[in-house]
Amino acid sequence: MNLTQTSFALALALCLAAALAALALPRRTRPAVAGALTAAAGACAVVSGAAAVAGQGWSAWYPELLPLLGVRLALDPLGGVFLAVTGAVAVCAAIYGIGYTRHGLAGRGVQAALPLFVAAMLLVPAAAGVGTFLVAWELMAITSLLLVVAEHHRRAAAGEAGQWYAVMTHLGFAAILAGLAALAAHAGGDAFEQIRQAAISPVAASLIFLATGAGFASKAGIVPLHVWLPRAHPEAPSQVSALMSAAMVNMGVYGILRVGLDLLGGGPAWWWLLVLGAGAASAVYGILHAAVSADLKRLLGHSTTENMGLVLIGVGAAGFFAASGSRALAALALVAALLHVINHSAFKTLLFLAAGSVLHATGTRDLDALGGLRERMPYTTALFALGALAASALPPGNGFVSEWLLLQSLVNALPEGGVRHAVTMPLAVGAIALTAGVAIATFVKAFGVGFLAKPRGEGAATAHESPPSMLAGMLLAAAACAGLALAPTLLLPYLAETAGGVIGAPAAVTGEVTLRLGGIASTISPLLIACWLAAALVLVLALLRVFAARRARREARLWDCGAGPMTARMEYTATSFAEPLGRVFDNVLRPESDIDVIPAKESAYIVERVRYRARVADRIERRAYEPVLAAFAAAGRAATRLANGSVHRYLAYGFYTLTGTLILLAVIA
Amino acid sequence: MIAAILQVVLVVAGAPLLIGLMRQVRARLEGRAGAGVLQPWRDLRKLLRKEPIAPRGTGWAFRLAPLLLAASALVVTAVVPLVTTASPLDGVADLFAVTALLALGSVALALGALDTGTAFGGMGASREVTVLALVEPTILLAVFALSVRVGSTNLGAIVNSTLDDPLAVISPASVLAAVALAVVIIAETGRIPVDNPSTHLELTMIHEAMVLEYSGPDLALIEWASAIRLSVLLGLLGSLFAPWGIAGAEAGPVALLVAVVALAVKVGVLGVLLAAGEVFMAKLRLFRIPELLAGSFLMALLAVGASFFLA
Numbered sequence: 003m004n005l006t007q008t009s010f011a012l013a014l015a016l017c018l019a020a021a022l023a024a025l026a027l028p029r030r031t032r033p034a035v036a037g038a039l040t041a042a043a044g045a046c047a048v049v050s051g052a053a054a055v056a057g058q059g060w061s062a063w064y065p066e067l068l069p070l071l072g073v074r075l076a077l078d079p080l081g082g083v084f085l086a087v088t089g090a091v092a093v094c095a096a097i098y099g100i101g102y103t104r105h106g107l108a109g110r111g112v113q114a115a116l117p118l119f120v121a122a123m124l125l126v127p128a129a130a131g132v133g134t135f136l137v138a139w140e141l142m143a144i145t146s147l148l149l150v151v152a153e154h155h156r157r158a159a160a161g162e163a164g165q166w167y168a169v170m171t172h173l174g175f176a177a178i179l180a181g182l183a184a185l186a187a188h189a190g191g192d193a194f195e196q197i198r199q200a201a202i203s204p205v206a207a208s209l210i211f212l213a214t215g216a217g218f219a220s221k222a223g224i225v226p227l228h229v230w231l232p233r234a235h236p237e238a239p240s241q242v243s244a245l246m247s248a249a250m251v252n253m254g255v256y257g258i259l260r261v262g263l264d265l266l267g268g269g270p271a272w273w274w275l276l277v278l279g280a281g282a283a284s285a286v287y288g289i290l291h292a293a294v295s296a297d298l299k300r301l302l303g304h305s306t307t308e309n310m311g312l313v314l315i316g317v318g319a320a321g322f323f324a325a326s327g328s329r330a331l332a333a334l335a336l337v338a339a340l341l342h343v344i345n346h347s348a349f350k351t352l353l354f355l356a357a358g359s360v361l362h363a364t365g366t367r368d369l370d371a372l373g374g375l376r377e378r379m380p381y382t383t384a385l386f387a388l389g390a391l392a393a394s395a396l397p398p399g400n401g402f403v404s405e406w407l408l409l410q411s412l413v414n415a416l417p418e419g420g421v422r423h424a425v426t427m428p429l430a431v432g433a434i435a436l437t438a439g440v441a442i443a444t445f446v447k448a449f450g451v452g453f454l455a456k457p458r459g460e461g462a463a464t465a466h467e468s469p470p471s472m473l474a475g476m477l478l479a480a481a482a483c484a485g486l487a488l489a490p491t492l493l494l495p496y497l498a499e500t501a502g503g504v505i506g507a508p509a510a511v512t513g514e515v516t517l518r519l520g521g522i523a524s525t526i527s528p529l530l531i532a533c534w535l536a537a538a539l540v541l542v543l544a545l546l547r548v549f550a551a552r553r554a555r556r557e558a559r560l561w562d563c564g565a566g567p568m569t570a571r572m573e574y575t576a577t578s579f580a581e582p583l584g585r586v587f588d589n590v591l592r593p594e595s596d597i598d599v600i601p602a603k604e605s606a607y608i609v610e611r612v613r614y615r616a617r618v619a620d621r622i623e624r625r626a627y628e629p630v631l632a633a634f635a636a637a638g639r640a641a642t643r644l645a646n647g648s649v650h651r652y653l654a655y656g657f658y659t660l661t662g663t664l665i666l667l668a669v670i671a
Numbered sequence: 672m673i674a675a676i677l678q679v680v681l682v683v684a685g686a687p688l689l690i691g692l693m694r695q696v697r698a699r700l701e702g703r704a705g706a707g708v709l710q711p712w713r714d715l716r717k718l719l720r721k722e723p724i725a726p727r728g729t730g731w732a733f734r735l736a737p738l739l740l741a742a743s744a745l746v747v748t749a750v751v752p753l754v755t756t757a758s759p760l761d762g763v764a765d766l767f768a769v770t771a772l773l774a775l776g777s778v779a780l781a782l783g784a785l786d787t788g789t790a791f792g793g794m795g796a797s798r799e800v801t802v803l804a805l806v807e808p809t810i811l812l813a814v815f816a817l818s819v820r821v822g823s824t825n826l827g828a829i830v831n832s833t834l835d836d837p838l839a840v841i842s843p844a845s846v847l848a849a850v851a852l853a854v855v856i857i858a859e860t861g862r863i864p865v866d867n868p869s870t871h872l873e874l875t876m877i878h879e880a881m882v883l884e885y886s887g888p889d890l891a892l893i894e895w896a897s898a899i900r901l902s903v904l905l906g907l908l909g910s911l912f913a914p915w916g917i918a919g920a921e922a923g924p925v926a927l928l929v930a931v932v933a934l935a936v937k938v939g940v941l942g943v944l945l946a947a948g949e950v951f952m953a954k955l956r957l958f959r960i961p962e963l964l965a966g967s968f969l970m971a972l973l974a975v976g977a978s979f980f981l982a
Contacts, residue, residue, distance in 0.1 A: 293804075373788070376730045396775045397768060406767055410824070413815050416979055417822060424979040428972055431815050432808050439807030442774060443800035446781050450796060454732050455788030523823030524765060531763050531772070534749070538742035542892070550888040553722040560726040561884055562789045568728070574785070574793020582801040586961045 006060040006077050009050035010128060013089065016043035017121035024113035033108050037100035037471075040117045044092030047124050051086025055079045055496050061130055063193075071192045074131030079500035080264070081127040083340055084256045087347045088127070090482060091249040092120045095241040098355050098475025101468065102362060107239050112152045119145035119245065126253050130194045132186040136179055139253075143171045146250060149242040150234045163233035170230040174220035178257070181213035185265065197265045207266050211273050214261045222254025222310040223303075225284040226622045231307055232291070236299035236367070240358020241475070243299060247306045247354055248347040255313050255343060263321060263504055271325040275426060278318025282433035284311030287622075289437050290591055293444045294584045294618045296576040298357045298367040301448055302350065305393060308437060309346040313339045315430055316408050320505065323415060326422070329507035330521050331415055336501035337494065337510050338407035344493070345400045345486055349392035352479035356386040359468040359476070360452070364461035369576035371459030372452045378465040383453045385476045390445040392483050395438050398532035400486035406526055407511070407519075409434060414522045443583055451576045458570050488529050491517060577616065584618065593618045674755035674918055674927055681931060682748045682906070686898035687711035689905075689938060693946035700950045711898065718891035726884055729786050736783025737885065737892040743776035744899040753906040754930045756827040756834075757920040766814045766824045769907075770807075773859065773900065777803055780893070784881035791873065795880025798957065802858055802865065802877065805964040809855045809971045816848040816974035817911065826907075830914045840912055843981050847974035849912045854967035856908060858960070860901045863949040865960055875954055902938055905945075909937035 020039035027035055054060070054077040061076030077085065099116065107113075122145055125138035151164035186192050188210075189200035202210070220227035231251075235243050258277065262269060288307030295301040316339025323332035359382045360375065361367050376383040392399035412427050412434070419427070457463040467473075486493070491514055498509035510520045516527040562568055584593045595616040602608040645652075691708035698705030726733070750764040758764040781799050784792035818824045820839060821832045833839055858865040861878040871879055882893050910917060916933025918926045955963060 376732070394778070395771070396778060397771050402771055406765075409767060409811065413818055413824065414822065416815075416819050416975075424976065428812060428815065428975040431975075432812055432968070432972065435808035435811035436804070438811075439804035442778060442807075443804045446778055446785070446796065446800050450732075450782050450785030451793075454730065454782065454786040455793075456728055523821070523828055524818075524825055526765050526768060527763060530760060531746075531768060534746045534760060534763060535742055535772075538745040538749075539738055541745065542738055542741045546888060546892070550719045550891070551722060555723045555725040558724045558726055560728060560787060560789060561886075562787075563791065563883065568789060570788070572790050573788045574790060574797060579785075579793060579797045582797055582957070583804065585958060586801065586805065 004058045004060060005053040006050050006058045006082075007062070009046040009053065010060070010075075010077065010085075010124070013043045013046035013050060013124055014121055016040070016046060017117040017124070020117035021114045021121075024117070025110055029108050032110075032113050033100050033103045036113045036117060037096045037103075040096035040099075040120055041093045043117065043120060043124075044089040044096060047089025047092065048086045050077065051082040051084070051089060054082025054085065055500060068133060068137065071131060071133035073134050074193055075125075075128045075134065076130035076194070077128050078503075079496075080259065080504055081256075083344070083497070083500055084127040084252055085124060087252060087344055088120070088123045088249040091245055091347055091351050092123075094351050094355065094475045094479040094482075095244045096120075096475075097478065098244075098358070098472050099239075099241040101471035102241055102358055103239065106156075107152060112149065112239070115145050115148045115152075116242065116245075119149060119242075123245070123249055123253065127256055131192045132182045132194075132197075133192050136175075136182060139178065140175060142250065142253065143175060146238075146242070146246055147171065150238045152239055152242070153237070157237065159233075160237040163230075163237040166230045167234040170220055170227065174217040174227070176217075177213045177220075178217035181210045181217065181261070184213075185210050185261075194265060198267070202266065204270070207269060208273070211262055211266060211269060215258055215273075215277070218254040218257035218261075219280060219314075220254070221257070222251045222314070223284070223288075223307040224254070224280050224310060224314060225287045225307065226626055228284065228288070228307045229620060229623045229627055232295075232300050232303040232620075235303035235306065236297065240299070240354055240361060243302075243358070244351045244354035247303065248350040251306055251310055252343050252347065255310065255317065255339070258314070258317060259504070263324070268321065268324055271322050271422070274318045274321030274325060275422075276318070277314050278322060278426065278430060281311045281314025281316075281318055282430055284308065285315065285437040286311070286433050286440075287590070289440045289444060290583075290587050291618070291620065293440050293447070294580045294591060294593065296369045296580075298360065298369055298372070298448060298452060299354070300367075301369075301444065302353050302357060305441070305444065306346075306350060308441065309342065309350070312405070312408065312434065312437065313342050313346070315339075315434065316342060316411070319408075319411060319415070319430070320501075322426075323411075324505050326419065328415070328418055329505055330510060331411055331418075333498070333501045333505045333507040334407065334510040334519060334522075335411040336505055337497050338404055338411055340497050340501060341407060341490065341494065342401075342404035345392065345404045348400060348479060348482040348486055349389045352385060352389035352476060352483055353393060355472070355476045355479060356382050356389060359472055360465075362468060362472070363465040364459070366459065366461045368459075369448065369452050372457070372462045373455045373459075373570070373573065374457035374462055375453045375465055379453075379467050381473055382468060382476070385480050386453060387449055388480050388483055390449040392487065394442045394445040396442065398487055398528065398535060400483050400490070403487070403490045403517075403526070403528050405434065405438060407517075410519060410522060410524050414524075440583065443580075447576055447579045451574070451579055455573055456568070456570045458573060458575065488532055490528060491515065590621070591618050592621055674922065674930075675749060675758060675760075677927060677931065678754035679745070679748050681754065681934065682899055682902055683745075685935065685938075686902040687715060687895065689902050689942050690898045692939060693942045696943050696946040697950055700947060711894070715891045715895055718886075718894070719888050721887035723887050723889060726787065728788055729884070732782045732786040733884075734889075736779045736786075737889045737896070739779035740776040741892050741896040741899075743772045743779070744896040744903070747772050748899055748903050750826070751903055751907050752826050752830045752910050752917060753903070753934050754927065755918045755920075755922065756830050758827055764826045766818070766826055766829070767811070769826065770810050770814070773904075774803060774807070776896065776900070777859075780881055784884075787884045789884065791876070791880045791883050794873070795877055795883075798877045799881060802960060802964070805961055805968075806855045806858050809851050809964065809968045812968065812971035812975055813848045813851045813855070816844050816971060816978045819844070819975070819978040830910050830917060831919075833911070833914045834917070837915075842977070844974045844978035845912065847970050847977060849908070851967045851971040851974060852908060852911070854963065854970070856904045857945070858964060860897070860904060862945060864952050864955040864963070867954045870954075875957070905938045905941040906934060909934070909941060913937060
């Protein structure tokens with residue numbers, strides 16, 4: 003028994019213990035015990051994943067656990083990365099959940115579903131057979147669905163979000179099921195090991211890749227299958243939002259990597275150009291919607307679509323480079339994608355937990371009603387600022403490092419590539435750059451409007467700092483962000499090794515302080531950038547002390563061009579802040595607004611009230627989903643005519659169906 | 672190392688003079704006497720002597736913004752090849768990193784403006800980040816176009832390769848990238864036609880709206896950092912597309928002196944051209960700016976295409 007296996011088994015056992023404890027214990031102690039056990043399980047998963055990444059592989063087959071196929075488990079470095087990330091997110095979310103769920107979310111169902119959800123997410127990257135994988139996948143979907151609808155009795159939106167999520171995730175599951183079942187049938191076996199050895203015809207492989215890819219992409223919230231994500235992630239309790247947005251979406255990426263690069267062994271270039279294109283579209287579409295969103299958690303949900311898009315740009319580039327023969331670059335692109343997965347998980351956990359604290363303290367997630375939280379919630383404000391820095395991909399945040407790696411892999415593909423490279427790479431770089439720019443605007447808005455200035459609403463004015471357990475969960479995530487920002491070089495050799503193993507190339511990134519790339523002359527040193535920024539700050543302060551008048555800061559009224567005292571209603575809101583961007587990207591977003599002028603009773607010329615409503619609807623949802631939903635609704639209404647309540651008619655249906663079936667059988671036989 | 676310190680000192684001391692020079696050129700062309708090239712320095716001295724103010728209702732973001740803006744500008748000054756191509760900060764002297772550091776300064780200022788809670792602060796911040804978001808794609812694509820020839824986005828490497836092969840400057844890719852970068856530099860530094868540094872009219876302000884609440888030493892820091900950003904970006908444009916005179920890794924005192932003079936001349940000429948251009952141009956309407964930036968984006972995209980197809 004090696005470390006990987008021991009700690010993995012321990013993690014699963016702890017998850018089960020947490021679920022049982024949640025069912026058995028009284029309400030008062032339930033959140034603390036279940037949370038602590040789940041956090042311990044997460045820590046074990048981190049250890050197991052790290053051991054797998056470091057090279058301690060493990061595989062096992064338990065034929066008696068699942069009828070027909072048995073449970074097949076294995077951990078290789080690729081699975082280990084995703085396992086460790088999931089575990090780390092679970093640690094933060096579970097500790098945070100102790101304080102967060104104490105009021106109103108301490109029921110048996112929610113408390114028991116969370117550890118099971120974590121267990122399912124730990125099983126997915128460890129599954130080594132089609133049957134095991136599908137069971138784990140469906141368990142993950144069902145437990146997360148239960149958590150999404152946890153607050154449906156308080157908010158109708160949670161119920162609606164649950165419906166969307168249930169339908170989308172099961173359509174995705176059907177696609178994955180079809181794809182993987184076909185794969186297993188072609189390979190003549192359920193085990194991944196057998197599938198790797200099997201020779202699968204190109205047409206079948208392409209169909210399998212498309213089917214599973216669609217399912218995985220919908221889990222990762224990739225356009226146009228993303229519509230459930232900005233509904234379901236915000237409506238779930240905040241620590242569940244963090245788990246879904248920082249851990250569960252990663253499983254979509256893992257699925258594409260596992261099936262496309264590993265099981266099917268690469269495939270033609272067009273698969274990966276498709277992945278790259280979907281990634282680029284998601285990145286831009288996601289961040290544009292995040293930029294105009296005034297709901298803090300919805301904004302973060304859209305940003306998840308954006309970041310998964312960036313990851314898929316890396317994954318697509320990796321597959322594309324590998325298919326066109328440049329393996330070193332492919333390994334670099336894959337390292338960038340994996341690092342971005344980890345970075346995104348770190349900062350998205352932090353941001354969702356901080357958003358949960360805001361919701362907990364103010365009772366609202368509407369940015370237009372927030373503001374002025376920096377005095378009342380100083381720690382949450384500072385932690386959200388750290389997460390926002392990372393999410394906007396600016397140095398010295400951690401998001402910058404992975405985007406830099408991604409850009410390097412794309413930029414340096416041009417000299418050695420062909421015309422296909424020359425067309426796709428500039429567009430991909432442009433998409434990443436636009437995403438980065440709009441992400442800056444988005445997070446300046448989220449932080450600046452949500453936390454700074456004066457409170458815009460009652461809730462924000464009476465906010466209070468979160469309890470210690472919630473702060474501890476956020477602090478852990480923040481520490482991960484800071485570590486990834488300053489010392490990614492500690493992690494990158496292992497990721498490079500992992501990516502090299504998947505692609506079949508030597509490690510693409512080396513260096514202790516300064517990152518050096520195999521075959522590319524560009525270098526970067528995140529640690530040095532941070533150090534020099536700090537040094538420059540000290541220098542500026544020193545210069546100020548020498549040259550500026552040494553007088554104490556005097557409090558004074560805001561000048562505001564000499565106007566009267568400011569009220570909170572005069573402030574810029576999130577909606578007004580994003581208005582110019584909405585207008586610039588009018589063609590994509592199509593913001594809608596309507597004005598109702600209600601005249602007074604006495605005369606049509608006296609206006610009593612003017613109501614102005616503006617909203618930005620999801621155009622993909624409107625164009626692609628609503629017609630389908632409308633058609634279903636129409637079919638449903640038409641079907642009611644078949645059932646008019648007459649027993650005779652129902653008996654006739656039964657008779658005709660039976661006769662029809664018998665005739666059919668007779669003809670076939 | 673000496674060359675790098677010399678570069679920082681030169682930019683730090685010379686940046687306000689560049690602003691003075693540009694104002695003087697504008698004044699003369701508009702038929703005014705002008706306040707003299709040294710006026711920005713006099714303004715800075717005056718502002719530094721005033722007492723710092725903490726407006727009620729503002730917090731740490733407001734206080735930290737000028738410091739962060741100045742610090743990021745200083746780091747950029749130290750890494751960009753202006754006097755010497757041998758940056759002591761290898762690992763920071765990357766064109767992507769420099770762009771991101773400049774954006775960090777803008778973000779700090781935008782947050783400081785939002786922290787005041789005034790309508791003007793919010794307006795300025797909103798417009799600033801909108802322009803920033805649209806500028807980013809052009810910059811990164813121009814970087815892409817310039818790096819294709821060199822195989823690296825390291826600034827020193829790009830400048831050195833141009834020194835080795837001067838004809839590369841007039842290649843279609845290089846010319847297109849130069850035009851694209853020039854447009855985004857105008858946008859980044861808030862000059863006409865994107866923003867007017869001498870306006871206080873609410874319909875048009877971007878940068879000025881953000882700094883309205885700052886006064887005394889804070890304002891001095893912002894003005895000084897903005898001047899540094901303008902000089903560094905103009906110097907960078909000079910170094911990327913006309914690198915002659917710049918000192919190499921082991922340059923003697925004479926070479927350094929030549930490099931300093933060359934930098935002063937290049938930045939001075941670019942500044943005068945910019946100022947003269949501003950006299951003959953009006954500011955664009957806010958919602959026409961995206962069209963200008965889309966044009967520059969197209970230019971950068973063509974530059975990348977040209978670097979591949981016409982290489």
